[in-house]
Amino acid sequence: MSQGERKLQSQFGTERRAAAFYRNQMLDHVNTDMADFISEQEMVFVATSDSGGNCDNxxxxxxxxxxxxxxxxxxxxPEYRGNGVMASLGNISENPHIGLMFIDFYTHHIGLHVNGTAEIVENEALSSLGIDDDTLLRMHQEENGRAERWVVIRVDEAYIHCSKHIPHLVKKSETVDWGTDDEKKKGGDFFNVKRRK
Structure with a gap:
């Protein structure tokens, strides 16, 4: 929690509600239920910023x-093949602070915030994290060669994002072409950037 949070809680009279939230909803780690929730998720929103505080989500x-x-x-x-810009990894290389936002739109309709510090770890250095050989082998098999490198997060805080305004979506079955360079599959120039330059 930041000084800014505390200052505004005092200014707007929300200290009691905030204190109850910190006491009842926030941990400095992920508990078993949070870890189980993460293990079900297929997506996460990742927030980083560079050394000047310029943000990227x-x-x-x-x-x-x-x-x-x-x-x-x-x-x-894992970090998969992308557009080559390396915005998130570039930010992490300058400023390790990271925020992860998991939202389950389909089953539980709940969210989980995880904030911490991140580092970039190459595939060949994963064993330095103390991961046993069987787990490493399983991870590489599960990733099927797609993971170019990894982002490791040391958790500082984890807390719920309430379900009140999370939309209920229906999942569509489709095949994902991981790592494709096909412009149509990647969305092409959906926002017409090329035409306006």
């Missing part, structure tokens, strides 16, 4: 459980 997706809880204080997710 992005979306990551994968097979259910592509974000893994190694233990109560450590999460990791």
């Amino acid at each position: 992005t979306f990551r997706a994968g097979d259910p459980g592509f974000v893994r809880a190694l233990d109560a204080y450590t999460l990791l997710y």
